[in-house]
Amino acid sequence: MKRWRLAAAVVAALHVGAASAETQLLGDPEIGEQLYIKCKSCHQVGAGAKDGIGPHLNGIFGRRAAAHEGFFYSKSMARAGADGLVWTAETLDAYLENPRALVSKTRMSFRGLKDPAERANIMAYLRAFSDNPADLPEAEPTARGTDHDLDPAILAIQGDPAYGEYLSSECLTCHQRDGSAEGIPSITRWPEEDFVIAMHAYKNKLRPHPVMQMMAGRLNNEEIAALAAYFKTLE
Amino acid sequence: MKLNRRHFIGTGAAAAATLKAPAVLADGHGKPRVVVIGGGAGGATAARYLAKDSQGAVDVTLVEPSRTYFTCFFSNLYIGGFKDIDDLGHTYGTLAAKYGINVVHDWAVDVDRDAKTVSLAGGDTLAYDKLILSPGIDFVEGSVDGWSLAAQNAMPHSYKGGSQTELLRAQIEAMPEGGVFAMVAPPNPYRCPPGPYERISMVAHQLKARNPTAKILVADPKPKFSKQGLFEEGWANHYAGMIDVIGEDFGGGNVSVDPAAMTITIDGEETSVDVCNVIPAMKAGRIAEMAGVTDGNWAPVNAVDMSTKVDPDVYVLGDASQQGDMPKSGYSANSQAKVCANAVRGALTDSRVFPAKFSNTCWSLIDTDDGVKVGATYEATDEKIAKVDGFISSTGESADLRKATYEESEGWYAGITADMFS
Ligand SMILES: Cc1cc2nc3c(=O)[nH]c(=O)nc-3n(C[C@H](O)[C@H](O)[C@H](O)COP(=O)(O)OP(=O)(O)OC[C@H]3O[C@@H](n4cnc5c(N)ncnc54)[C@H](O)[C@@H]3O)c2cc1C
Numbered sequence: 001m002k003r004w005r006l007a008a009a010v011v012a013a014l015h016v017g018a019a020s021a022e023t024q025l026l027g028d029p030e031i032g033e034q035l036y037i038k039c040k041s042c043h044q045v046g047a048g049a050k051d052g053i054g055p056h057l058n059g060i061f062g063r064r065a066a067a068h069e070g071f072f073y074s075k076s077m078a079r080a081g082a083d084g085l086v087w088t089a090e091t092l093d094a095y096l097e098n099p100r101a102l103v104s105k106t107r108m109s110f111r112g113l114k115d116p117a118e119r120a121n122i123m124a125y126l127r128a129f130s131d132n133p134a135d136l137p138e139a140e141p142t143a144r145g146t147d148h149d150l151d152p153a154i155l156a157i158q159g160d161p162a163y164g165e166y167l168s169s170e171c172l173t174c175h176q177r178d179g180s181a182e183g184i185p186s187i188t189r190w191p192e193e194d195f196v197i198a199m200h201a202y203k204n205k206l207r208p209h210p211v212m213q214m215m216a217g218r219l220n221n222e223e224i225a226a227l228a229a230y231f232k233t234l235e
Numbered sequence: 236m237k238l239n240r241r242h243f244i245g246t247g248a249a250a251a252a253t254l255k256a257p258a259v260l261a262d263g264h265g266k267p268r269v270v271v272i273g274g275g276a277g278g279a280t281a282a283r284y285l286a287k288d289s290q291g292a293v294d295v296t297l298v299e300p301s302r303t304y305f306t307c308f309f310s311n312l313y314i315g316g317f318k319d320i321d322d323l324g325h326t327y328g329t330l331a332a333k334y335g336i337n338v339v340h341d342w343a344v345d346v347d348r349d350a351k352t353v354s355l356a357g358g359d360t361l362a363y364d365k366l367i368l369s370p371g372i373d374f375v376e377g378s379v380d381g382w383s384l385a386a387q388n389a390m391p392h393s394y395k396g397g398s399q400t401e402l403l404r405a406q407i408e409a410m411p412e413g414g415v416f417a418m419v420a421p422p423n424p425y426r427c428p429p430g431p432y433e434r435i436s437m438v439a440h441q442l443k444a445r446n447p448t449a450k451i452l453v454a455d456p457k458p459k460f461s462k463q464g465l466f467e468e469g470w471a472n473h474y475a476g477m478i479d480v481i482g483e484d485f486g487g488g489n490v491s492v493d494p495a496a497m498t499i500t501i502d503g504e505e506t507s508v509d510v511c512n513v514i515p516a517m518k519a520g521r522i523a524e525m526a527g528v529t530d531g532n533w534a535p536v537n538a539v540d541m542s543t544k545v546d547p548d549v550y551v552l553g554d555a556s557q558q559g560d561m562p563k564s565g566y567s568a569n570s571q572a573k574v575c576a577n578a579v580r581g582a583l584t585d586s587r588v589f590p591a592k593f594s595n596t597c598w599s600l601i602d603t604d605d606g607v608k609v610g611a612t613y614e615a616t617d618e619k620i621a622k623v624d625g626f627i628s629s630t631g632e633s634a635d636l637r638k639a640t641y642e643e644s645e646g647w648y649a650g651i652t653a654d655m656f657s
Contacts, residue, residue, distance in 0.1 A: 180649070214594075
C-alpha cells in the first residue's frame, strides 16, 4: 500500500500534476482488483480490452467523459462530457459513489459504492491502466465472453430486428429506452452476444431474477436473437 | 367537472400537432383514423405505439378529459408518505409534439358504431376506422349499502387517481389520536388485486409514525386476497396489533355505512370511525356500456388483438375489458395496448403483425424498503388470455432482497410512465 502510494504520487506528478489530491484518493490496487469483479461484466480493462456493455477503461484517468471513440454513450453522459466533465480521482470517486447523482441518466446500472476505501481501491487498480499505453498490464477481465457454455449455433443466429422491435415493447415496460437505470438496469445498446448470453442464463435459470427468468423462459432462440439485434441499434 | 368545453393542449409544436385534427371527416378520407378514448395506462400506450410505429401513416386521436393524468399506481405510496402528488402526475404534451397525436381534452359521451363516430361532450364528432376504448373503471351503484358517489367526499374511494387520493391522505393526517381508519374492501374482480392491502400497509405506516394508538378495521367480502401470506407476514412484523381484517367467514361481506354519522356496520355490529375508505364493486368505464360492447359489467374481448366480441372495429383495453386470466393492472393495460396497437396498425396499413404476448408484474410496498411482487406471463388462446407461467415473492426473504424489490418497483414506475408519455 505504501509502495503504491509512492508510485502513484510519482505517476500523478508526471502525468497529471495534481499529486496530493490524487494520492489521497487512491487505495490498494490489489484489493481493488478483487473489487473490480463488480465492474468487469461490463467494463474490460488491460491489454487487449474491448468495449462491451460499457466502454473499456484503459486510459480512463484524465479522459473527458464520453470521449472514447466508437462507444455509444447515453445522452446524459455525452452532455456531461461536453460540459467539461473529466475523469480524475475526484470525479471518478463521486461517480462510483453514486453514478446517477453525477450523471443523472447514465446507462451504467450500478448502485454505487458507499465505502470510500472500496472506491479508493478500485481507482488504484484502474490507475495502472491509465499510464503508458505501451506497457499496459494484462488483466483477467479480457478473458470474458468465453465464460458460458452456450451452444455456438445459438450465438450465431441472426436476429430479425423488426420482430425484435415488437418484442421489445414488452421489455420497455420496465427497462427504459434511453437506458436510464433507476432500480432496473439498462439493456440499451448491449453487444448482441452479451445480450443473448444473459437472456439464456435467465432462461436456463442460471441467473436468479424471477421476473427475468419468467420473461426469458418463454422466448425461443430466434426471439432472443431478435431482441438482441434490436436493442443493439437502439438510439 | 365542466363538460361543455373542448380543449386542445399545449403550446408551440404541441399546438401545431393538434391543429391538424379533423373534427368531422367526409367520406373518401386519406389516412386511416384511429380514435382512442381514455389516456391512461391502456389508452396512452396504445396511442403512443400506434403513432410512433406507423410514422404518420395512421391518424391517431386521443380523447381524455384530464390535462394531467395522476396514476393510481404508486398512489398508495403517496398515502404512505413515500411520494409527492407531483411525482404521480403526467401530461400529454410529448404525445402531441413528438408523435403528432391529436390530443383532445374532452369527454366522449356517445359512440355510434353504425356510423363509426364518437360524440364529445363539447359537441364535436370524431369519425373513426378503428376505435380503442380504455376508460378504466366506474363503480357499481348500490354495491355498498349506504354509500353512493354523492358520499365520496365523506367516505372517499380513492380508487381513481388525483384528488380522491389527496383527500384520503388529508383525512388520515387529520385523524384524532387513537382514532379508527376503516376500509370496505371490494369484491372480485377489481383493479389492482393487491391495491387495498398495499393501502392498508401504507396507512399503517403513516399511523405508526404519527398516531401509533390508532387502529385499522377492514371489512372484506372475499375469502382470500392477493399476496395474503406476504401481507400478513409484513403486518405482523411491522404493524403488530394495529390491523383487524374481518373476512368473509366473519361477515366481512355484510357491510353498511352511514356517511353522515361516520359509522360502519359489519355483520350487525356498528362502529364509529374517523376515516372510512369505501372501495365499491367495479365495472367497465361507462363509455364502454354506451358503446354497446359490454356484457354484464365488463367488455368481452378476443385475446389475439383485444377486439370486442361484438364489433371487430372496436377494441377494449385494460380494466374495462374481460379478457381472461390477467389481473386488472396498469402493467396489464400497457401490455395489452402494445398487442392491440400492433394488430390495429397491421389491419390499417400492411405492417407485420406478430403473435400476441402479454405479461404483468405487480409490486407492493409493505413498509420502508420492504417490497414484494407477483407476476405472470400470458398468451392468447381462442377462448381467452391464458396464464403461462408465474412467480411470487416468498415469505421470509432477506431485507436486502426486499429493498432491491422496492427499488425495482421504482424503476418499473419510471419505465412504464416513460412508455406511456415520453
Ligand atoms: C390504489 C391503486 C394502486 C394501484 N397500483 C398499481 C400498481 O402498483 N401496478 C399496476 O400495474 N397497477 C396498479 N393499479 C391499477 C391501475 O391503476 C389500473 O389497472 C390502470 O390504470 C388501468 O388502465 P386503464 O387504461 O384501463 O384505465 P385508467 O388508467 O384508469 O385510464 C382511464 C382513462 O380514461 C379516461 N376516461 C374515462 N371515461 C372517459 C370518457 N368517457 N371519455 C374520455 N376519457 C375517459 C379517464 O379520465 C382515465 O384517464 C392500481 C390501482 C389503484 C386504484
